[in-house]
Amino acid sequence: MxxxxxxxxxxxxGTQAARLAQDLNLKxxxxxDILRAHVAQGTELGRKxxxxxxxxxxxxxxxxxAIIKEELEQMPEVRAIxxxxxxxxxxxxxxxxxxxxxxxxxxxxLLLEVPTEELVARLLKRAELEGRSDDxxxxxxxxxxxxxxxxxxxxxxxxxxxxxxxxxGVGTVDEVYRRIREAL
Ligand code: AP5
Numbered sequence: 001m002x003x004x005x006x007x008x009x010x011x012x013x014g015t016q017a018a019r020l021a022q023d024l025n026l027k028x029x030x031x032x033d034i035l036r037a038h039v040a041q042g043t044e045l046g047r048k049x050x051x052x053x054x055x056x057x058x059x060x061x062x063x064x065x066a067i068i069k070e071e072l073e074q075m076p077e078v079r080a081i082x083x084x085x086x087x088x089x090x091x092x093x094x095x096x097x098x099x100x101x102x103x104x105x106x107x108x109x110l111l112l113e114v115p116t117e118e119l120v121a122r123l124l125k126r127a128e129l130e131g132r133s134d135d136x137x138x139x140x141x142x143x144x145x146x147x148x149x150x151x152x153x154x155x156x157x158x159x160x161x162x163x164x165x166x167x168x169g170v171g172t173v174d175e176v177y178r179r180i181r182e183a184l
Contacts (some may be wrong), residue, residue, distance in 0.1 A: 001026060002104055003081045003184070006154060007112035009143040010126075011169045016112065016180055019085040019173075028082040029071050031064055054133050056142030058150060061090045066091070069098065078104035087151045092158075108184055109158035114170035116139035116144060 003026065005013040014030060021028040026059075035053060038046030049059045068085060071076065078099070086092040099105060120140055127135035134143065159166040165183040169176050 001016055001079050002067075002099060002106045004086070004109040004158070005081060005083045005112065006104060006109055006151070006158070007169065008114065008116075008119055008147045008151075009140065010122040011112040011114045012173070012176060013083045013112060015173060016169075016177055017081045020180065021081050025069075026075060026079045026081050027075065028081050028083055029068070029085065031059075031067060031085040031087075032083070034067055034071075035059060054139065056134055056139040056146060058087055061094070062089055064091060065094050068095065071099060072102065078102050088133055089157060090173050091151060092154055104157075106161070106163050108165050109154075110180060110183060111164060111166045112180075114169040115168055118170060119144065129164055 001024070003020070005017045006111050007013050014032070017028045017030070020026070025087045035046070039050045039053070040046070045063065050062065052059050059175070064085065071080075082095075086095050096106075123135045123140045124137060126132060134140070138182075156165065167176065167179040171179075
């Protein structure tokens with residue numbers, strides 16, 4: 001089974017994907033988490049991507065796709081939730097090709113919908129609590145612009161393939177989770 005979690009920064013993709021992955025025994029593959037681990041460990045990849053992430057821009061597709069290939073190769077059976085991937089049409093097309101060779105179709109792409117001002121409020125609150133380096137106002141605004149320009153087109157991409165479902169991401173984490181289970 002392959003699920004994709006789509007939605008703007010702060011929509012709750014990571015929070016909800018972690019819970020669903022546990023309940024359905026799927027592996028959560030978060031490109032953001034993998035990149036942040038590289039930054040924390042000071043790897044060559046981490047040094048390359050840190051300034052890009054701090055600006056709120058997207059890491060080049062070829063670096064992201066290398067990460068995804070490695071993740072998929074490590075799985076005996078493809079049972080995954082992608083969180084924060086794909087983010088560009090090129091990434092989505094590459095994922096389709098990879099999954100086709102593995103005989104693992106995309107089951108659903110879930111779009112979590114949250115109004116912009118709530119997204120900004122959530123991320124600025126997380127900046128206070130956790131200090132994630134891309135959770136400052138300027139970078140958050142840039143991440144939202146990049147989402148609208150590069151990632152939002154994937155909503156139509158997956159709708160055209162008949163796999164898109166939507167869930168309202170406003171409410172408690174439990175309420176949102178219940179809606180996601182219903183939508184899926
Ligand atoms: P990434 O880590 O993917 O960040 P993002 O998409 O901006 O997502 P967030 O983690 O901020 O939000 P989320 O929707 O997962 O929400 P969360 O559950 O965390 O990417 C970071 C960077 O890495 C990118 O800018 C880019 O540079 C690079 N990158 C990553 N993937 C890439 C790719 N595929 N291609 C190119 N570049 C890539 O929740 C957010 C906050 O809200 C938390 O504090 C949480 O506790 C809170 N919250 C969650 N649910 C609720 C709720 N229901 N009510 C109130 N608060 C809530």
